[in-house]
Amino acid sequence: MGAGDDGKKTTRVTTRDRILEAALGLFNDRGPDRVTTAEIARTVGINEGNLYYYFKTKEALLQALFEKLEGDASAFMVKVSANTATDPGIYSDYMRRWFSIIWVHRYIFRDLPGVIATAPSLREPTRALSMGMRLVVDGMLQQMTAANLIDVPVDDVPQLLANVWIVSTYWAVFLSLQEGIDDLRPEHLDWGLKQVASLFKPYLSELGKGELQIMLGRSFALDKAL
Amino acid sequence: MGAGDDGKKTTRVTTRDRILEAALGLFNDRGPDRVTTAEIARTVGINEGNLYYYFKTKEALLQALFEKLEGDASAFMVKVSANTATDPGIYSDYMRRWFSIIWVHRYIFRDLPGVIATAPSLREPTRALSMGMRLVVDGMLQQMTAANLIDVPVDDVPQLLANVWIVSTYWAVFLSLQEGIDDLRPEHLDWGLKQVASLFKPYLSELGKGELQIMLGRSFALDKAL
DNA sequence: GTCTATAGCCTGATAGAC
């Protein structure tokens, strides 16, 4: 990305960063254990031994990538908990943002068993993070309820939350199987978001339905952030 | 299973069958590419070379297992399409049955990319089967609509069907992550069924809700079929 | 026809020398 801009000290993209970026891309495409360290090195354009210089083990690489997810997630959580705005649009904004985070780090959610297998040290951290994110969505649901956007019978909440997690995480697999799409692109994100939104749909108030339409009207395909 | 009953010729459990059974169990636990041929042989209690005698490649083994799924699925499809009964309970029965099939062969659904990677020949067959099962669920939904059990706005149907597929397939992964459960047992099936049922819940008529309660009241934990 | 023992071959992660 920013090859020309150098703000402070080292805006220059370091080899380490390039490794992380390349690994993320490959992992997202095929899952960590269908990607070899050799391939990562080749993609970056460095030697395999050089990769070893930065990350002694594949586990270390996975750890570093997970820290990025933790960073994104906690930034998001802070933002949501600090929210005092009453603008209804804020929620659809959050939902899109949360969805983006999952998308960027999707291999972790999708191939979690494999990730844990090669990086056992990530067992608890992943669990904790998943819990935390679930709480945030729960909190958002409560705020939305207070804002008369949605009304979910209290008995249905746990199941709804679980389904939101499941669909947010695995819609892409469905898409690639059912539709034969193998290279997912930003416009497919819109499809996924629609799937998740449809879980809320039956519970939305009229006001909520309006907001939903607005959210779905905006497109990930136009986002530069991805 | 049937060790005592011998109907026709060879009800005796053959080595081949034992291989298939052991492989299915291991694959369901950890996914095909986290299970070695050596381990399968060890589990069966035979030599690795003997396994080779029956299945020259791992792909051949996966193909044989897939044929079993095809058998179960087509038997189910025939049963559903042939249905003329009007008893509302028939639908919850079908749903449980369909859910069981996915469960028994869950590694295929869960680790499909991995399966295809080691058995490229299964690409089209899996796709075809997935399509077929989706059509069946669609058909059931229509029958249920006609029976006044459910009323889904026509625009919501595709998203609902997709979500049913996604949740049916991946609820187990959620459970193992979120709750830290790693050995899923039949009683967990009840949890999964509840998740899937909750997708329909907002659209059910009063009659439909009653049927749902009855279905959820029965427990997989008591089923001997699993 | 069924099974065991054993070996070859290949891939991929790790490591140390340069």
Place this chain on the structure above:
DNA sequence: GTCTATCAGGCTATAGAC
């Protein structure tokens, strides 16, 4: 930062016993 060696493990194959 780079190259090459090592080492483990997985799939496939063969020879021959029962």
